[in-house]
Amino acid sequence: MTTPKSSASELRALVDLLNGAVTQIEAACASRSQIFPPSDDPFTLESEAARMSPDVLLPGNIIVAAAQQLIAAVRIPALTLTLTGLSAYRTASLRLAISVHVSEILREAGPQGLHVNEIATKTKISPSKLARVLRLLATNHIYKEVAPDVFANNRLSSFLDTGKPVAAILEAPENKFDGTSGISAVLEHLTDEGLKVSGYLAETIMDPHTSLSEEANETAFNKAFGTTLSGFAWVELPENHLRLKRFTIGMKGTQNMVPPGIILENFDWKNLSKGSVLVDVGGGIGHESLVVARAHEHTNVVVQDRGPVISHATKYWESQFPEAVKAGRVKFQAHDFFTPQPVKEPAVFMLRHILHDWSDKYALIILKQLRAAAGPHTQLLVIDYTVQYACVDASTRDIPGTEIQLPPAPLLANQGAAGAMPYYVDVHMMGMANGIERTVPHFQKLFEQAGWRLSQVFYAPSSLLENSKLVAVPI
Numbered sequence: 001m002t003t004p005k006s007s008a009s010e011l012r013a014l015v016d017l018l019n020g021a022v023t024q025i026e027a028a029c030a031s032r033s034q035i036f037p038p039s040d041d042p043f044t045l046e047s048e049a050a051r052m053s054p055d056v057l058l059p060g061n062i063i064v065a066a067a068q069q070l071i072a073a074v075r076i077p078a079l080t081l082t083l084t085g086l087s088a089y090r091t092a093s094l095r096l097a098i099s100v101h102v103s104e105i106l107r108e109a110g111p112q113g114l115h116v117n118e119i120a121t122k123t124k125i126s127p128s129k130l131a132r133v134l135r136l137l138a139t140n141h142i143y144k145e146v147a148p149d150v151f152a153n154n155r156l157s158s159f160l161d162t163g164k165p166v167a168a169i170l171e172a173p174e175n176k177f178d179g180t181s182g183i184s185a186v187l188e189h190l191t192d193e194g195l196k197v198s199g200y201l202a203e204t205i206m207d208p209h210t211s212l213s214e215e216a217n218e219t220a221f222n223k224a225f226g227t228t229l230s231g232f233a234w235v236e237l238p239e240n241h242l243r244l245k246r247f248t249i250g251m252k253g254t255q256n257m258v259p260p261g262i263i264l265e266n267f268d269w270k271n272l273s274k275g276s277v278l279v280d281v282g283g284g285i286g287h288e289s290l291v292v293a294r295a296h297e298h299t300n301v302v303v304q305d306r307g308p309v310i311s312h313a314t315k316y317w318e319s320q321f322p323e324a325v326k327a328g329r330v331k332f333q334a335h336d337f338f339t340p341q342p343v344k345e346p347a348v349f350m351l352r353h354i355l356h357d358w359s360d361k362y363a364l365i366i367l368k369q370l371r372a373a374a375g376p377h378t379q380l381l382v383i384d385y386t387v388q389y390a391c392v393d394a395s396t397r398d399i400p401g402t403e404i405q406l407p408p409a410p411l412l413a414n415q416g417a418a419g420a421m422p423y424y425v426d427v428h429m430m431g432m433a434n435g436i437e438r439t440v441p442h443f444q445k446l447f448e449q450a451g452w453r454l455s456q457v458f459y460a461p462s463s464l465l466e467n468s469k470l471v472a473v474p475i
Ligand SMILES: C[S@@+](CC[C@H](N)C(=O)[O-])C[C@H]1O[C@@H](n2cnc3c(N)ncnc32)[C@H](O)[C@@H]1O
Pocket: 232, 251, 252, 281, 282, 283, 284, 285, 288, 304, 305, 306, 309, 335, 336, 337, 338, 351, 352, 353, 354, 357
């Protein structure tokens, strides 16, 4: 007879990891005379500085992974699973708070907060319903209930603040995200389109007509929104112009979730020869290639996207980097990346957050079009999440950068909650467009089928929202 395994040792091991990680964070902050920002204080870039250095981020990962695993180990299963089933309401509540500008209203109210009656009056919604929604969020540490029915911003809720005056937002809500970091724009997309799409994911996978589909218009998105258009085509319909604007600004928002200029790291921009052309394929407004062009004067940029998006790109560069526009260092091209690539033999083709939108069938077409236009020295730079298995993957790889350091036991091999972002985005991409986040071997196979050889991988630390960088060269 085997002795039943005690879970007490697992609990103790997890608590020891938590203890060790907190000690490391305290030491890191003390060595720089920094104060770790309290959760109740509004978010500022300065206060976040203590959180953004590797000697805090890495133990922070251990805390997130261990705390989540501890909760899963200790709480009764019925409660954990029921709360998982109800978690869509947390998403829906977040959407309401963003849509009725609660964080902006509370910024203007100050640290003492505001009674929910006054918050609700400004946007003419039910105070009692808003209070219940805000209380659910406050229970999840987003907003603080400082007195019964009185709410104030805290660190998480102030992150949703666009910084705009409430009067200006109420006068022209369509301009709410203009000129902002774009963070609440991306969250509004996720909590609006994303939430509705998630509601149809299971039906779409179980439906024999769509289960095996690789088409971008046979998805949960299509069931949710009752359209036969792909999401990219649908959002260009005139009636969806505000959604297109929100999505475009939101894509720039992803830039603000990582340390500034991270695009410049882990790729040898410096040694590209003078006049080298970077083609930002499906570049949106070209916010990342702009960072490269600004930092490396010897590079020129071509931003390509669908026609309606390219007009936003032109405006963005004219406002952010007019010197480059005047000097002719940037060109804007309406181009469909499923058709032959007009720029031949550039130094770099960049695909940032593109391949994950598409199934293999369509990703291959994009990659083959780029390969047909590549010269012998063209590099392909793909920026996307790379996913790991949730268990140890013993297969060996000979690509530089793919060695993996396992987190300490008993944490999951992929860092569990600390590395969860790619898995959520993967399923979101599936629901939106039959897209997919890929493992490194999956990328390698796909590249080879299109005539590219994966030569280098740079994993992004999971403590950031940064994606991995994969470099490929023509075979
Ligand atoms: C997820 S966004 C990424 C944008 C940008 N690369 C970035 O990192 O922010 C995907 C982009 O692909 C563009 N796109 C979709 N279908 C396209 C097509 N057939 N040809 C060119 N661009 C396309 C979209 O308009 C959108 O700007």
